[in-house]
Amino acid sequence: MNQANRMISLLLVLQVFSTGFLWTLDALNQVSEGIFALFVAVDLLAFAMVSYIYRAEKLRASPSRAWVLVGCIILIAIVFASLAIH
Amino acid sequence: MLRPAPQYSVNPFYWLGALTVVAFVIQGVTGIIMMLYYIPSPTQAYSTTQYIFQNVSYGRFLETVHLYTAYAMIMLAFMHMMRNYFVSTHKKPKEIMWLVGMGMGFVTLGFGFTGYLLPWTVVSKSATDVGIGMIDALPPPVSSLISFLVVGAGGDATELLRFYDLHVVVLPAVLLVLLAVKMYMLETHGVSEPVTGREPLPENKTRLVPIFPDMSLYLLELAALFGAGMLLISALVPLNLPPQYTPELAAQTAAQPDWYFLWIYQILKISIFEQSGPLGQAALTVALSVVTLIFILLIILPFIDRGPTRRISKRPRFVTVGAIFVAELVVLAIWGYLTPGQTIPVEQAALVLGGIALVIAALSLGLYRLIFPRAAAPKVSAKPSIRTAQLWNGISFAALCGLGALAIGASVDASVKLVLGGVSMPLVEYLVISILGLGLILIGTAYLLYRSDLGSGQIKRRVGAFEIGWSEE
Numbered sequence: 340m341n342q343a344n345r346m347i348s349l350l351l352v353l354q355v356f357s358t359g360f361l362w363t364l365d366a367l368n369q370v371s372e373g374i375f376a377l378f379v380a381v382d383l384l385a386f387a388m389v390s391y392i393y394r395a396e397k398l399r400a401s402p403s404r405a406w407v408l409v410g411c412i413i414l415i416a417i418v419f420a421s422l423a424i425h
Numbered sequence: 426m427l428r429p430a431p432q433y434s435v436n437p438f439y440w441l442g443a444l445t446v447v448a449f450v451i452q453g454v455t456g457i458i459m460m461l462y463y464i465p466s467p468t469q470a471y472s473t474t475q476y477i478f479q480n481v482s483y484g485r486f487l488e489t490v491h492l493y494t495a496y497a498m499i500m501l502a503f504m505h506m507m508r509n510y511f512v513s514t515h516k517k518p519k520e521i522m523w524l525v526g527m528g529m530g531f532v533t534l535g536f537g538f539t540g541y542l543l544p545w546t547v548v549s550k551s552a553t554d555v556g557i558g559m560i561d562a563l564p565p566p567v568s569s570l571i572s573f574l575v576v577g578a579g580g581d582a583t584e585l586l587r588f589y590d591l592h593v594v595v596l597p598a599v600l601l602v603l604l605a606v607k608m609y610m611l612e613t614h615g616v617s618e619p620v621t622g623r624e625p626l627p628e629n630k631t632r633l634v635p636i637f638p639d640m641s642l643y644l645l646e647l648a649a650l651f652g653a654g655m656l657l658i659s660a661l662v663p664l665n666l667p668p669q670y671t672p673e674l675a676a677q678t679a680a681q682p683d684w685y686f687l688w689i690y691q692i693l694k695i696s697i698f699e700q701s702g703p704l705g706q707a708a709l710t711v712a713l714s715v716v717t718l719i720f721i722l723l724i725i726l727p728f729i730d731r732g733p734t735r736r737i738s739k740r741p742r743f744v745t746v747g748a749i750f751v752a753e754l755v756v757l758a759i760w761g762y763l764t765p766g767q768t769i770p771v772e773q774a775a776l777v778l779g780g781i782a783l784v785i786a787a788l789s790l791g792l793y794r795l796i797f798p799r800a801a802a803p804k805v806s807a808k809p810s811i812r813t814a815q816l817w818n819g820i821s822f823a824a825l826c827g828l829g830a831l832a833i834g835a836s837v838d839a840s841v842k843l844v845l846g847g848v849s850m851p852l853v854e855y856l857v858i859s860i861l862g863l864g865l866i867l868i869g870t871a872y873l874l875y876r877s878d879l880g881s882g883q884i885k886r887r888v889g890a891f892e893i894g895w896s897e898e
Contacts, residue, residue, distance in 0.1 A: 366482030369663065376486055376660035380653040387649040390642045397639070417657070 343392050343402065350385040353414065357381045370424060377421040384414055427612065429633035430640050433626060434616045440647050441505035442526070445533070446604065447648040448498035451655070452536070455491040456593065463543070465589035467581040470545035471669040478666055489664040494655055495537060499685045502533045510726070510747050513735035514617045520727035522610045525603050527724050532600045534685065539575075539592040541683055542585065550670035551680035557584075559693070562709040563717075620735045679766030688754045689716055691761035695774045738797040745789040749782050756781055772844075776837045784833065787870075788826045794874060795819045822873050829866045835859035 357378045364371040388410045395402035433439075462481060464473045477484040506526065509515055515523035542553040560571045575591065577583040618626065634640055668674060682690050692698070698712040699705065722729070730743055737744055756777070760769075795818055839856035846852070875888065 367480070369485060372483055372486040373660040373663065375483060376490075376656040380656035380660070383649040383653040383656070387646045387653070390646045390649070394639060394642055394646075 343396050346407065347389050347392055350389050353418075354382050354385045357385075357418070374421045374425050377417050377424075381414060381417050381421075384410060384417075388414075427636040428615065429635050430616060431618075431630070432632045432634055433619050433630040435634065435640075435643055436619075437647060438508055439616060440644060441501055441508060442607075443644055444647060444651050445498055445501040445505060447651055448494045448501060449600065451494045451652065452491060452498065453597065455487050455494070458487055459491065460593060465543070465585050467545060467585055470543060470585060474544040475666060485663055486659060488666075489659040489662075490655060492664055493658055495540060496684070497651070497655060499533055499537055502530050506530055506723075507747065507751060511737065511744060512617070512620050513730070513740065515727040516730065516732075516735060517727075519610070519614055519617070522607060522614065523727050524724065525607045525610065529600060529603045529607065531720075532596050532603065535596050536592065536600075537683060537685055539588040539596065542588045543592065544666065545585070545670050546667040547670045547674045547678050548667045548681070551675045551678055552682045553588075554675075555680045555690075556682065556686070559709075559713060562706065562713050564710075617735075620737060681761075681765045684758055684762065687761035688757035691757040691764075691769070692716065694761070694764070694767065695769045695771055697771045699768050738793075741790060741793045744793075745786055748789050749785045752781055752785050753778060773841065776841070780830075780833050780837060784826065784830045787829070788823070791822050791826065791870065791874060792819065794878070795822055818873055818876065822870065825866050825870045825873065829863065829870065832859055832863035832866055836863055 361375060361378055364375055366372075366375075388407065391406065391410075392402045437444075459477055462473055462477050462484075464470065474488070477488060481487070509523070509526070538553070538556065541549045543549075557572075557576060560568050560575070562568070563571065575584070575587055577587045619630075681687070692715070693709070693712055695712075698708045700708060730740075732740065734740065760777070836856065836859040839852060839859055843852050843856060
């Protein structure tokens, strides 16, 4: 498995985790509403990264390390911020 | 079948319109869910909105996302319009596409105007009443037609129902029809080439990319990033419902429209337009006519800007006017936000708006001379040292323009204080120093422009004092 595939696998696992986490939230609580928004944002960001890596691989060009790094940092920051609030 | 798109369109600036549609789709989904609970009547509009906030699962989140995406939709539509203006995609053969796009822009503003009233809060009702009041100042046939459309027979109940119908039925239907027309035209004409000045474009930029799956995936990526951004903002700044509208509470609240109409609001707050009696009514009509004229000029732009070239380097006047337009809108909106309910003296308005136009025009035209010094001359490859010199000239010029703006501001400030507060020695000194500073900055700017033009051989009258250290070699 090459580096891109490993990255895609990790992002898909993160998406499954964050989607599952959404079901544990109290839908009428204001704090939970914020966490819900953050985890849906995590899902969307992960999807955008998967799509970006897939497109770059298809063109036989490696995805920009800078963009992937920025995406990973934002994802980690949101996940930890959400868990801290929770 | 959708045609493949060239590689150069894999760029977010080419997808601002598509992102506006994405925002519209999010609006549709969140709006339909809210429609299940909302009742458009003056007695129940606020309580049902409050119910959504407090009792519906993720109700506050829905309301917040709906509002922020509406803001984003208006901002994206404006950015799309201005981007098309600056890169001239409104020119032949795409004039009708521009007209359709303008129609979509007005519908988007209509969404904002009609949707603002629906929660029936004191802020939204008061601001909408001000907006409806302005309709009466328009010429009679226009005001009657618009009043009939948006207010109906009169009264709160009819008004709210009309706004609701427009917001959830009429405007979405009109937008979908216009969108279909625009998509058809886009398929017919294709996307515009970038105006890089390095035509023909390299082969890797013109390579065609299939719509499915590559371009669709790219659009989905942008949509996902946009959605994630909206969700992050919604999570960080959740919406709070303002108090319910009552005439008593409205009397204590300064009516202020949402940010996208603040520029009009600020224009109408200029003292000359706020007079009472027939003179004031006439002045208000003039003010609204000016606003209408701005919109008309934007609509008929493809028939005014008919030059064959699309290059920014060859359109200094239109680019400068566009830059002034954007700067004035931003300044008016911020100024309106900072001064709710305050009347603006006409001299102050003239000085601020005129000063901004002057500074932007000087900055734009000066930068044109520095960035495109020999746009019309045959291409020569500049040595790196000349390029570096031009860069330094550009930076110095921008710095001088910034200082010039400050000096103009100080001169205006001193003049206004002298007129309003009477003559005093410190104020006179302040005025003299600021005018002297402005004079020095103007001389510095002229010097820089002269030096930057020395190498071009285009200077008709040489000034020896400006050529110290200059060698003809």
